[in-house]
Amino acid sequence: MKEDMPDINPKLLSPYNPKETEDRIYKLWEESGFFNPDTCIEKGITKADAEPFSIVLPPPNVTGTLHIGHASMLVIEDIMVRFARMQGKRTLWIPGTDHAAIATQSKVEKIIEKEEGKRKSDLGREEFLKRVEKFAQESHDTIVSQIKKMGASIDWSREAFTLDEKRSLAVRTAFKQMYDDGLIYRGHRIVNWDPKGQTVISDDEIVYKEEKTKFYYLKYGPFTIGTARPETKFGDKYVVMHPDDARYSKYKHGDKLIVEWINGPIDATIIKDESIDMEFGTGVMTITPWHSAIDFEIAERHNLDKEQIIDKYGKLLPIAGDFAGMKIKDARAKIIERLEEKGLVEKTEDYTHNIATAERTEAVIEPQIMNQWFINVNKPIPARNNKTLKELMLDPVSNEQIDILPENFKKVYFNWVENLRDWCISRQIWYGHRIPVWYKNEEIYCGIEAPKEAGWIQDEDTLDTWFSSGLWTFSTLGWPEQTKDLADYHPTTILETGYDIIFFWVARMILMSQYLLGEIPFKTVYLHGLVRDAQGRKMSKSLGNIIDPLDVSAKYGADAVRMSLVIGTGPGNDSKMSEDKIKAYKNYANKLWNITRFVLSSTENIEYDEKFDSWTDKDRALIEERNSIMKTITKEMEEYKFYLVGDKIYQYTWARFADVIIEESKPILQGDNTEDKNSRAQFLLETLREIITVLHPFMPFVTEEIWSMLPIKNKNLLMVTPWPIDNKNA
């Protein structure tokens, strides 16, 4: 039966085969050079003065492989980028990876411990770093090939890494400028210490977990104090209450008394402070300034002594007397035993509270007072109209220089910035940007390069990974050098990223760009959600519900995976993923294939005329209908409503074009009326062409493949073919 169609591309005779197609097409794109806007200009595809469209890829961590969430991000961004390119914009998408300091280091530590039974201290800093770098390189290579598989039309010639030479220079330059402006300082402050990771972490790297524990009421002289942490109480010599608390009015601020305590009598001092909640417990507490942020603040206010009770490894110090050297967990019960013996335990209750744990190591955070590096977010900056970093972060969002989609995240953003405390940027890990500060005797030197004279020793610490990520929109464009790229493409057009890193990353990019460049890093922030499984659960190894983007792409084609990741995924919302959904879009790719076969075979003896004008009334009506849909689609593309567009094209192709229009066309094409026949044939060809064109950002592989088979004269690759609708000049 197929002999009747001798001129049809033989590929069309069998079902669409993504496996055979995708790698070949990607290679075609890469070889064309069109991922690079400079090439597009050189070859006359894009005008040199065209409107720029630029976007940076949120650099995946070099901790392993990409997951479905990365795939979703790649797809949304690739749709933006392909659409912009087809609209004739000077389109730049910059790829890169993130060294992810603490995440990568702890991953490699785990591997080395598992495979060789060694710790990083057994290897030494230099050797350990070599191992991390090797691991990072391998991860990088995997990630790059995965990005290509998904069809990302990204400019590989501009690839960056947060820890490469150029980005390191950017980091040191930024650090030095902040240091010189007095925004970066070193000081003894209460910080979040991770006893397992042996490093400080920022407030945002903390995860609160619910814990059931005991709450003890202890006799402290004439008072009863409540605590869940008796092991910190050894040095407690201040007893604090609210100044308005009538129950304790006979005690005056500064009164001294001697109380019997864990290891004997203690000189206690009465402190009155308004931060005390009279309703909670007995309204009296003792404080441990070294190991509690709240207590630290009280101590600062009243200029009280601070004493360390717990060491870096979570063990008790000599102040604990008999308990010295014990771990917190073991000590707690023993201390209570002792207090019981002394008759100091009044009662014990069950208690549920949230404890701070480290995001990476899951260890319980122990607040400690330590000498660390901080960024001052409240200091006026003369070069920026005396605005503080906080204000520099707030301004562009409140005055709408920067749009956030969906808008409700603005509120979340404001709330976070307003409550922001100084950002602790030093980390006691090895992998990362070393702090560009050197010491010699009492002297301190901060510079972009090491001092030339001998005897200077560099600070041991590295920087929080988000410090370098904060520079990403401009460090990738060549800053601190004043490059052409920087002038052409910064501020970037849009930042597309997950809502879970709005604080970590989005806020810090705004901070860095506003401060260092005096301009916003991007005009729009598009926040995507989490990709969950069909039941709405998070994907995790333990649930066994992980969908690997590469697996499903191999099985159903990257186009099908792309469609299923976009449709039903508005900004800010989590999306759900299932193989059934992917399967449906694989069928769609095949449907397009079959439509193409029909249209090409049934119009074989008719020459496609792009300027055809003798439409029948019926076809004129169909064109009008199609144009109106295309207009809507274009408008929604411009509004970033890809989830609507994808579905609209799908519906139009299948339910309208295939099921109705093509069915109606069969008798027309087989009939005797030449005018009707010709008009309808032209309509089918033109409509197929338009469908394939507007679908290209969503399903680039199958559309590019079909495009290559359409009877169009002088055509270029579909990826650089102009978008068919221009709403502005319509």
Place this chain on the structure above:
RNA sequence: GCGCGGUUAGCUCAGUUGGUAGAGCGUCCCCUUGACGUGGGGAAGGCCGGGGGUUCAAAUCCCUCACCGCGCACCA
């Protein structure tokens, strides 16, 4: 505690400025040898979370309650 979402067909979700409820998957029936069974036609199935209000008209706007989810802050 403060804030933000969500609640629409069995499941997962759309529903643009208020105008007679939609899709995918699933279920049931039927059809089909020239584009496609990865198909076609049809059907069942929804007081659009509860209550109240505005309006000629509300899934859509306002108020309120309930439940689910998330973020931030956390009390010793």
